Amino acid sequence: MPALKFDLEHTDPYSKARAGTITTDHGEISTPIFMPVGTAGTVKAVTQQQLVKDVKAQIILGNTYHLYLRPGLETIEKAGGLHKFLNWGKPILTDSGGYQVFSLAGTRKIKEEGVTFQSHIDGSRHLFTPETVIDIQRSIGADIIMAFDECPPGGSDHKYAKKSMELTHRWLDRCFDQFRNTGEKYGYAQNLFPIVQGGTHKDLRMESCEYIVSKNATGNAIGGLSVGEPEPVMYEICDLCCDHLPKDKPRYLMGVGTPWNILECISMGVDMFDCVMPTRNGRNAMLFTTKGIINIDNKKWEHDFSPVDDGFDCEVSNYYSKSYLRHLLRSKEILGLTIASIHNLAFYMWLVSEARRRIKDGSFASWKQNMIGQLKQKL
Amino acid sequence: MPALKFDLEHTDPYSKARAGTITTDHGEISTPIFMPVGTAGTVKAVTQQQLVKDVKAQIILGNTYHLYLRPGLETIEKAGGLHKFLNWGKPILTDSGGYQVFSLAGTRKIKEEGVTFQSHIDGSRHLFTPETVIDIQRSIGADIIMAFDECPPGGSDHKYAKKSMELTHRWLDRCFDQFRNTGEKYGYAQNLFPIVQGGTHKDLRMESCEYIVSKNATGNAIGGLSVGEPEPVMYEICDLCCDHLPKDKPRYLMGVGTPWNILECISMGVDMFDCVMPTRNGRNAMLFTTKGIINIDNKKWEHDFSPVDDGFDCEVSNYYSKSYLRHLLRSKEILGLTIASIHNLAFYMWLVSEARRRIKDGSFASWKQNMIGQLKQKL
Numbered sequence: 153m154p155a156l157k158f159d160l161e162h163t164d165p166y167s168k169a170r171a172g173t174i175t176t177d178h179g180e181i182s183t184p185i186f187m188p189v190g191t192a193g194t195v196k197a198v199t200q201q202q203l204v205k206d207v208k209a210q211i212i213l214g215n216t217y218h219l220y221l222r223p224g225l226e227t228i229e230k231a232g233g234l235h236k237f238l239n240w241g242k243p244i245l246t247d248s249g250g251y252q253v254f255s256l257a258g259t260r261k262i263k264e265e266g267v268t269f270q271s272h273i274d275g276s277r278h279l280f281t282p283e284t285v286i287d288i289q290r291s292i293g294a295d296i297i298m299a300f301d302e303c304p305p306g307g308s309d310h311k312y313a314k315k316s317m318e319l320t321h322r323w324l325d326r327c328f329d330q331f332r333n334t335g336e337k338y339g340y341a342q343n344l345f346p347i348v349q350g351g352t353h354k355d356l357r358m359e360s361c362e363y364i365v366s367k368n369a370t371g372n373a374i375g376g377l378s379v380g381e382p383e384p385v386m387y388e389i390c391d392l393c394c395d396h397l398p399k400d401k402p403r404y405l406m407g408v409g410t411p412w413n414i415l416e417c418i419s420m421g422v423d424m425f426d427c428v429m430p431t432r433n434g435r436n437a438m439l440f441t442t443k444g445i446i447n448i449d450n451k452k453w454e455h456d457f458s459p460v461d462d463g464f465d466c467e468v469s470n471y472y473s474k475s476y477l478r479h480l481l482r483s484k485e486i487l488g489l490t491i492a493s494i495h496n497l498a499f500y501m502w503l504v505s506e507a508r509r510r511i512k513d514g515s516f517a518s519w520k521q522n523m524i525g526q527l528k529q530k531l
Numbered sequence: 532m533p534a535l536k537f538d539l540e541h542t543d544p545y546s547k548a549r550a551g552t553i554t555t556d557h558g559e560i561s562t563p564i565f566m567p568v569g570t571a572g573t574v575k576a577v578t579q580q581q582l583v584k585d586v587k588a589q590i591i592l593g594n595t596y597h598l599y600l601r602p603g604l605e606t607i608e609k610a611g612g613l614h615k616f617l618n619w620g621k622p623i624l625t626d627s628g629g630y631q632v633f634s635l636a637g638t639r640k641i642k643e644e645g646v647t648f649q650s651h652i653d654g655s656r657h658l659f660t661p662e663t664v665i666d667i668q669r670s671i672g673a674d675i676i677m678a679f680d681e682c683p684p685g686g687s688d689h690k691y692a693k694k695s696m697e698l699t700h701r702w703l704d705r706c707f708d709q710f711r712n713t714g715e716k717y718g719y720a721q722n723l724f725p726i727v728q729g730g731t732h733k734d735l736r737m738e739s740c741e742y743i744v745s746k747n748a749t750g751n752a753i754g755g756l757s758v759g760e761p762e763p764v765m766y767e768i769c770d771l772c773c774d775h776l777p778k779d780k781p782r783y784l785m786g787v788g789t790p791w792n793i794l795e796c797i798s799m800g801v802d803m804f805d806c807v808m809p810t811r812n813g814r815n816a817m818l819f820t821t822k823g824i825i826n827i828d829n830k831k832w833e834h835d836f837s838p839v840d841d842g843f844d845c846e847v848s849n850y851y852s853k854s855y856l857r858h859l860l861r862s863k864e865i866l867g868l869t870i871a872s873i874h875n876l877a878f879y880m881w882l883v884s885e886a887r888r889r890i891k892d893g894s895f896a897s898w899k900q901n902m903i904g905q906l907k908q909k910l
Contacts, residue, residue, distance in 0.1 A: 192858075193859075193862075193864075194859060194864050194865075194866040194867075195866075196864065196865055196866070197865040197866060197869070199581075199847070199866060199869060199870070200850070201846065202578075222858065222861070222862055223833075223854070223858040226834075227833060227854060227858070230834050231852070231854065231855075236836075237852075237854070237855055237858075238855065239850055239851065239852070239855070454602075454606060455605075455609050457609070457610055457615075457616075467580065468580075471579070471580070471618055472618065473610070473616075475602070475606060475610065476572070476610075476616055476618070479571075479572060479601065479602040479606070479616075480572075480573060482601070483571050483601055485571060485572075485573050485575065486573075486575055486576040486865055486868055487573040487574075487575070487576060487577065487578060489865055490576070490578060490865070490869065491578070
C-alpha cells in the first residue's frame with residue numbers, strides 16, 4: 153500500500169513556518185492543520201455535516217482508548233472501520249491510547265510488556281502493549297496511527313524522563329515490528345507515526361529525535377509537551393525537536409494548545425496540531441475569537457446582540473449573537489454547547505488556514521506578531 | 532395590523548381532515564402542521580439551520596413561562612423580539628405560561644386575579660394574570676399568542692372542571708380586553724387564540740366551544756387533553772370540539788401527541804399540533820420511524836448499520852446508522868441527543884406533510900389506517 157505523501161510547498165522566509173499538503177487515501181490535508189478531537193467517535197456536540205460545512209475540518213482525531221472500550225472493536229470492524237462507522241470520508245488519526253491510560257493514575261501499572269489499566273466505564277481490567285495497540289489501531293483503521301509511548305508527567309527529573317524515553321524507544325521498535333507484520337484491514341493505507349519524548353531535557357529530546365528519525369516514518373510527532381511545563385520551556389523544546397526532525401516529513405505536535413501556542417509553534421515548523429481546548433473550553437463558556445477571548449458567561453454580553461464572531465466566514469459564528477449564546481449556556485441548553493464548539497473549532501481552522509495563506513504570501517511572521525497580541529486579549 | 536389568514540384548500544371526502552395554508556407576517560404555514568417546541572428559545576439540541584434544512588420546520592413554539600424567567604423580557608425586547616433574539620425568520624407561537632405554571636403544583640396559588648408561582652430556577656415569586664400574560668407575549672412578539680387558561684388535571688370531576696372552565700372564560704375576556712388595548716411592538720401582527728377547556732365532560736366542552744367561538748378569533752385551540760385521560764376519551768373530546776369550532780379558522784390541539792394521535796386527530800379536523808414527545812423521547816433513546824418504534828438502546832441494534840430511517844428524505848436520518856446512534860446515546864454523547872431529536876422532529880414533519888399530500892389527493896383515510904398500525908409497531 154502506498155503510504156501518505158507530504159509535499160512541502162512553501163517555507164516562510166522570516167521564520168521556520170511551512171505550508172504543505174499531506175495526501176492520504178482519504179484525501180488531502182493542507183498544512184499547517186488543526187485536527188478536531190473526536191474522542192469516542194464524535195467531535196463532541198458537532199455533527200459530521202457541521203464539521204465539513206461550518207468547521208471546515210480536513211481530518212479528525214479518534215482516541216484508541218475510548219473507542220476500544222466503547223463501542224469496542226467488534227462493532228467498528230463489523231462497520232468496516234471507523235470511517236464507515238462515523239460515515240466520515242476524510243482522513244482520521246488515532247492516538248495510541250498511551251496518554252489516556254497514563255492519565256488513569258492509580259489504576260494503571262507500567263511494565264516492560266505494556267500497561268495494565270482499569271476501564272473508567274466499568275472497572276474492567278485491560279492490557280495495552282505496543283503490539284495490541286497496533287492491532288487495535290489496525291481494527292479502527294485510521295489513516296495515521298500513533299506509536300505506543302509513555303508520556304512522563306510534566307516536571308519529571310532527568311532520571312525518570314530518561315528511563316521513560318528508553319522504554320518508549322523499546323516500545324517503538326515493537327510497534328514498528330507489529331506494524332510491518334500486520335496489514336491494513338480495509339483496503340487503504342495506514343501510516344505509523346513515532347513520538348519524540350524526553351520531557352523538558354534537551355539532551356534527551358535530541359537523543360529521542362535521533363532515534364525517532366532512524367525509523368524513517370512518513371511523519372513524526374512530538375509528545376509530552378503542554379503537560380504542565382512553563383510556556384517558554386514548551387516553546388524551547390518544540391523548537392529544538394523541529395530542528396532535529398526531517399524537513400520532508402510532517403511534524404505533529406500533540407495536544408497543543410491555545411491559539412497563540414499554535415501560531416508560535418507553526419513558526420518553528422510544526423505542521424499538525426490537535427487539542428481538546430476549543431471544544432472543552434467552549435462547553436465551559438470560553439470563546440476564542442478573532443478579536444480576543446470572551447467569557448460569554450460574563451454579564452457584559454447580556455445585551456450584546458452582535459455575532460459571536462464576524463471576523464471570519466462561518467455561518468454559525470456569524471449567525472448567533474453573543475447575547476443568545478450566553479442565554480443558552482447559562483440555561484444549560486445543549487444548543488449552547490453546539491454553537492460554542494462549532495465556533496471555537498471553526499476559529500481554530502480559520503487560524504491555521506490564515507497562517508497557511510500568510511506563509512504562502514510571505515506575510516506570516518509580521519501577521520503572527522500582531523495576531524498573538526490580539527488573540528490573547530481578554531474582551 | 533392585518534391578522535393571520537387561513538385558506539382552507541382541501542377537505543378529505545372520507546374523513547374530516549383538512550389541508551390549508553395559514554399566512555402570517557413571517558410567512559406561510561401549510562396545514563396540517565406540527566410545531567417543534569422551543570421551550571427556552573431553542574428547540575433542544577437542534578440549530579436554527581438544522582430546523583430549516585433537516586427538520587423542515589415551518590413554525591416553532593416558545594414557552595412564555597421559561598422565556599419570561601430566562602433570558603427575561605428586557606433582553607428579548609432589546610433584541611427586538613424573540614424572532615430576532617433567535618435569528619428565526621419563520622412564524623413563532625407562544626403558549627400563555629398557564630400550563631407550566633399549573634405544573635408547578637405545590638408552589639402556585641390560583642386566585643380570581645391570576646396565579647402566583649415560584650420560579651423553578653431561583654424560587655423567586657411571580658404573578659401571572661390574563662393582563663400580564665398578554666403583556667409578556669406582546670414583548671416576546673410571537674405571531675400567534677395564547678390566552679391564559681387553567682388546565683384542570685386529568686380526571687377532574689364535573690364540578691371542578693366547570694368551575695375551572697368558567698374561570699378560564701372570565702380570564703379569556705380579560706385577555707381579549709388587554710389584547711385590544713395594547714399593540715404589537717415590532718411592526719408585525721400578533722394573533723390571540725382562545726382555548727377550549729372543560730375536561731372530559733362533553734357538556735362543558737360544548738359550552739366552552741360556544742364561548743370561545745363567540746370571540747371570533749383568527750384561530751382556536753383545544754387545551755386540557757392528553758393530560759392522563761384514556762386515549763379513546765381524548766379522541767371523543769377532540770372530535771366533539773372540532774365539530775363545534777368554525778371550519779374557516781385553524782384548529783390547534785395543544786400538546787398532542789404520538790404519531791398515531793396526530794393522524795387520528797387530523798382526521799377529525801385538527802390543523803395544528805405541538806408536543807415535546809419527539810425531542811424528549813428522542814433524548815431518551817426512543818425513535819419514531821416510518822417503520823415503527825425503535826428503542827435504540829436495545830442490544831438488537833448494536834450491529835445494525837442501516838440508516839436510522841431511510842423511509843423519508845432527511846439527510847440526518849438517512850446518514851447516521853442505528854449502530855452509531857446507539858453508541859452515541861449509550862456513551863452520553865451530545866451528538867446522540869442531536870441526531871435523535873432531528874430525526875424524530877423530521878419524522879413528525881414528514882408525517883404531517885405526507886398527511887397533507889394524501890388529503891389533497893384523496894388517499895388520506897386509507898393511508899392513515901395502514902400507517903397507524905405500522906407506526907405503533909415496536910421494532
